[in-house]
Amino acid sequence: MSTHVHTYDALVVGGGGAGLMAAVYLTRQPGLRTAVLSKLYPTRSHTGTAQGGISASLGNMEEEKDSWEWHAFDTVKGGDYLGDQDAIEIMCREAPEVVYDLEHMGLPFSRTDDGKIAQRRFGGHTRNYGESLVRRSCYAADRTGHMILQTLYQQSIKHGVRFFDEFQVVDLLIDDGECRGAVALELRTGDLHVFRSKALVFATGGYGRIWEITSNAITLTGDGLFVSARCGVPLEDMEFFQFHPTGIWKLGILITEGVRGEGGILRNSEGERFMERYAPSLKDLASRDVVSRAIYKEIRAGRGIDGKRYVHLDATHLGADVIEKKLPEIADFCRTYLGIDPVTDPMPVQPTAHYAMGGIPTDIQGAVLAMDGSVIRGLYAAGECACVSVHGANRLGANSLLDLVVFGRRAGMAMADHCEAAELLPVGDDPAGRARADLERLWATAGKDGEKAAEIRREMSELMMSNVSVFRTEELLIEAKQKLAELKERADRIAIDDPSRAFNLDLTEAWETQGMVALAQVITECALNRTESRGAHSREDFPDRDDENWLKHTLAVLRDGTVEIGYKPVSFTRFEPMERVY
Amino acid sequence: MRVKFKIYRYQPEVREEPYFDTFEFDAEPTDRILDGLNHIRWQLDGTLVLRRSCQHGICGSDAMRINGVNRLACKVLIGDVGARITIEPLMGFNVIKDLVVDMDDFFDQYRSVLPYMITEQPPPEAERLQSPAEQEVYDDTTKCILCAACTTACPSFWSNRDFVGPAAIVQAHRFIFDSRDEGTDERLEVLGERDGVWRCRTIFNCTEACPRDIKITRAIGEVKKAIALKGA
Numbered sequence: 001m002s003t004h005v006h007t008y009d010a011l012v013v014g015g016g017g018a019g020l021m022a023a024v025y026l027t028r029q030p031g032l033r034t035a036v037l038s039k040l041y042p043t044r045s046h047t048g049t050a051q052g053g054i055s056a057s058l059g060n061m062e063e064e065k066d067s068w069e070w071h072a073f074d075t076v077k078g079g080d081y082l083g084d085q086d087a088i089e090i091m092c093r094e095a096p097e098v099v100y101d102l103e104h105m106g107l108p109f110s111r112t113d114d115g116k117i118a119q120r121r122f123g124g125h126t127r128n129y130g131e132s133l134v135r136r137s138c139y140a141a142d143r144t145g146h147m148i149l150q151t152l153y154q155q156s157i158k159h160g161v162r163f164f165d166e167f168q169v170v171d172l173l174i175d176d177g178e179c180r181g182a183v184a185l186e187l188r189t190g191d192l193h194v195f196r197s198k199a200l201v202f203a204t205g206g207y208g209r210i211w212e213i214t215s216n217a218i219t220l221t222g223d224g225l226f227v228s229a230r231c232g233v234p235l236e237d238m239e240f241f242q243f244h245p246t247g248i249w250k251l252g253i254l255i256t257e258g259v260r261g262e263g264g265i266l267r268n269s270e271g272e273r274f275m276e277r278y279a280p281s282l283k284d285l286a287s288r289d290v291v292s293r294a295i296y297k298e299i300r301a302g303r304g305i306d307g308k309r310y311v312h313l314d315a316t317h318l319g320a321d322v323i324e325k326k327l328p329e330i331a332d333f334c335r336t337y338l339g340i341d342p343v344t345d346p347m348p349v350q351p352t353a354h355y356a357m358g359g360i361p362t363d364i365q366g367a368v369l370a371m372d373g374s375v376i377r378g379l380y381a382a383g384e385c386a387c388v389s390v391h392g393a394n395r396l397g398a399n400s401l402l403d404l405v406v407f408g409r410r411a412g413m414a415m416a417d418h419c420e421a422a423e424l425l426p427v428g429d430d431p432a433g434r435a436r437a438d439l440e441r442l443w444a445t446a447g448k449d450g451e452k453a454a455e456i457r458r459e460m461s462e463l464m465m466s467n468v469s470v471f472r473t474e475e476l477l478i479e480a481k482q483k484l485a486e487l488k489e490r491a492d493r494i495a496i497d498d499p500s501r502a503f504n505l506d507l508t509e510a511w512e513t514q515g516m517v518a519l520a521q522v523i524t525e526c527a528l529n530r531t532e533s534r535g536a537h538s539r540e541d542f543p544d545r546d547d548e549n550w551l552k553h554t555l556a557v558l559r560d561g562t563v564e565i566g567y568k569p570v571s572f573t574r575f576e577p578m579e580r581v582y
Numbered sequence: 583m584r585v586k587f588k589i590y591r592y593q594p595e596v597r598e599e600p601y602f603d604t605f606e607f608d609a610e611p612t613d614r615i616l617d618g619l620n621h622i623r624w625q626l627d628g629t630l631v632l633r634r635s636c637q638h639g640i641c642g643s644d645a646m647r648i649n650g651v652n653r654l655a656c657k658v659l660i661g662d663v664g665a666r667i668t669i670e671p672l673m674g675f676n677v678i679k680d681l682v683v684d685m686d687d688f689f690d691q692y693r694s695v696l697p698y699m700i701t702e703q704p705p706p707e708a709e710r711l712q713s714p715a716e717q718e719v720y721d722d723t724t725k726c727i728l729c730a731a732c733t734t735a736c737p738s739f740w741s742n743r744d745f746v747g748p749a750a751i752v753q754a755h756r757f758i759f760d761s762r763d764e765g766t767d768e769r770l771e772v773l774g775e776r777d778g779v780w781r782c783r784t785i786f787n788c789t790e791a792c793p794r795d796i797k798i799t800r801a802i803g804e805v806k807k808a809i810a811l812k813g814a
Contacts (some may be wrong), residue, residue: 110714115712
């Protein structure tokens with residue numbers, strides 16, 4: 001196995017929205033050598049599938065006033081008071097600035113009649129601290145994420161960012177509490193590359209593939225979290241994973257909240273608009289955890305459509321014009337995958353594993369924090385793989401695109417500053433040694449008898465869907481924990497089919513599977529540990545929020561295959577915890 | 583339904599020449615072609631290689647020839663193409679392994695048209711204004727996902743790989759007709775050269791191949807017209 005060595009000042013791992021935003025801002029520092037590593041071509045990243053919008057209190061719609069403080073309140077409340085308010089204030093205050101920044105980079109936002117950026121309603125976004133819904137989500141039809149990804153890729157090219165496409169990161173070089181670079185597998189050749197750097201940011205995205213029904217790309221396997229956790233980096237709030245209420249039944253493909261933002265309605269088998277019972281004020285546009293739980297309850301009560309595990313999302317009253325102009329992608333999905341037309345037929349939807357609120361803990365500059373709260377020098381994280389935490393226990397719609405541009409930008413600027421002052425740190429004699437051993441062990445199994453990665457993934461994702469999803473109990477979680485321990489043992493005995501070096505998808509999928517099982521164990525352990533219900537973490541055996549004991553973040557560290565748990569306080573600035581009603 | 587996938591294989595580490603492999607199995611008519619390929623990879627033969635990510639037609643990874651036509655494997659249902667399915671890599675690119683082709687030249691051609699906003703004027707503090715009508719002019723070409731289905735369906739590209747290709751022209755169109763952009767002259771110069779838009783013979787293969795239903799031939803026509811008008 002050949003090993004190559006590269007040296008850069010700044011290294012970006014992941015070519016989605018957060019990574020590219022960091023890269024664009026790194027290029028604004030003259031003389032800095034920046035490279036982006038991505039296991040995909042960057043334009044394949046999952047940011048591109050985000051549909052509905054990016055939130056910012058522009059107040060562009062017909063004199064409808066908005067303010068960043070209202071946005072901050074909604075975000076705090078949406079996150080069930082677990083979000084760090086200092087970070088939330090920064091995100092909401094900087095939102096208009098970054099949206100204008102994207103527009104200046106050429107992003108083709110949908111426009112109002114007077115040529116301003118158009119905005120639409122989204123779940124949980126209100127005026128005057130919960131009074132009524134406000135139009136805060138800036139959008140480009142229903143392909144906002146696609147346009148953000150394209151625009152940032154264009155800017156990266158314009159500013160000469162060096163890309164290493166189809167390089168998959170398999171190890172991180174941390175020594176003495178300082179990050180010195182990363183090790184990546186070049187998919188095309190099967191060679192290993194050591195990338196030395198002064199500053200490195202993980203922007204590797206989420207891990208929805210741990211669940212059976214998910215909106216996430218097949219490549220969203222949590223690599224960045226797994227690689228970090230193996231190096232002793234803690235993971236924060238892993239028990240909080242969002243199930244988006246409206247995935248296409250069985251497929252999990254997302255139907256944007258923008259459908260409800262434009263007036264779409266959820267109905268059960270009796271045709272009833274059931275959200276009126278669960279959230280009398282915001283109804284279908286209550287926050288996602290609330291709506292997903294309501295759908296599960298309707299299904300349990302036998303009011304799923306035809307007794308099956310889905311309900312209807314009805315947009316038939318919006319008219320062909322609104323659907324074709326504002327939701328063209330959704331119409332296309334329905335026609336392609338379901339053979340139905342949303343103009344005339346309701347869409348079959350079920351909650352789908354969508355977004356990780358938890359992740360690699362960072363400060364407001366994106367710098368990664370160790371268990372004791374100290375900064376791991378030279379290591380940053382941004383986007384879905386990071387936990388700042390701005391989303392707390394549940395993320396509001398249109399806040400993830402915002403998170404990744406705000407904190408991608410902050411990480412890029414902080415890294416540029418760090419590189420100015422920092423020296424390139426030495427690495428050991430064989431920095432790729434551990435990664436090489438891991439991969440060669442897998443390679444050596446080619447053609448031999450052993451466990452199949454695909455079978456382990458199937459069992460893990462079904463288990464997580466039934467036991468560690470929208471509703472949880474101690475019994476379900478203990479069962480999951482036991483079965484995951486068995487799956488972990490089996491994952492260590494995976495045998496692959498493909499012995500070749502170039503483009504060995506069999507090998508990378510096996511490696512990703514081992515990582516996902518480890519993350520599933522962390523998630524389950526954290527969910528078992530938190531004996532309250534808050535945001536997306538809903539324990540039926542502990543149905544109430546318990547601020548006295550649990551108004552704190554979880555930190556989990558992997559040590560020799562076991563999970564150690566610690567805590568971190570929540571930052572408060574202006575919003576005291578209140579009862580959360582929509 | 584019982585389906586038969588006949589798949590182009592190229593495994594240079596094992597065998598010098600490409601060959602076809604056949605797999606028969608049961609599938610649902612509502613399964614995507616990609617589901618069929620994943621089934622093969624996960625149950626029958628783990629050595630089969632392809633690119634894939636989002637699985638719903640947005641990321642542009644899995645463009646390939648399905649029964650001779652360029653499509654995204656995740657946007658075609660098995661029931662829509664029938665029980666006998668032939669899968670081949672995109673034409674006109676070098677094959678690296680099985681269905682994985684070398685995209686380097688494709689992205690180089692994309693870069694050659696300066697695919698980014700070029701402005702001289704410093705931006706205002708808030709957004710630049712642009713009316714819905716001004717946006718409508720280039721809205722269609724912003725949908726491009728760089729899957730290369732169009733470029734590799736183009737006979738002009740097959741016969742001359744230096745042709746910049748429909749995808750790059752689509753990306754240029756998106757800026758040329760954007761009222762905010764000021765780089766039109768530079769882009770029209772690139773596209774007016776020997777291997778630019780004039781290699782297009784208006785065959786419409788690109789438009790038919792586009793999984794995003796972009797009216798590519800029309801967009802190329804608009805770029806040709808802009809160059810002609812500029813020359814006049």
